[in-house]
Amino acid sequence: MTCGLAAAALANTNTDRAPAELERLVLQDCGSCHGLTLKGGLGRPITPDVMQHFDREDLRDIILDGIPGTAMPPWRQVMTESEAMWIADYLQGRER
Ligand code: HEC
Structure with missing residues (x-):
């Protein structure tokens, strides 16, 4: 069943x-803009000292x-x- 296969590939x-x-x-993709040490x-x-002030959600x-409106891109397409x-x-x- 092709559609089952496609779903499996997508799920994968x-x-x-x-x-x-x-x-x-995080270090490579986020680091390309936020710096390799995220600083x-x-x-x-x-970095954790800054991020601590944010709500987790x-x-x-x-x-x-x-x-x-900024260079910060959405990541919804590439991660769950x-x-x-x-x-x-x-x-x-x-x-x-
Ligand atoms: C193309 C460059 C770019 C990439 C790649 C990128 N960011 Fe950003 N990000 C930015 C910019 C620019 C801002 C600041 C936006 C603003 O002016 O408010 C930002 C802001 C943020 C903020 C809010 C910081 C604050 O103090 O308001 C977080 C959290 C963040 N990014 C996390 C991430 C994470 C996690 C990744 C990787 C999954 C990532 N970013 C990848 C450019 C990028």
């Missing part, structure tokens, strides 16, 4: 990635939806909500 790309892979995504570049610093939503939540936790220093 949506499978939550392992923490090590998400960490690499800021084109984007602001997103707000942070997840910023990651998923980006910040309209739970991956975004993991990244929010990571940025707040809970996953280190």
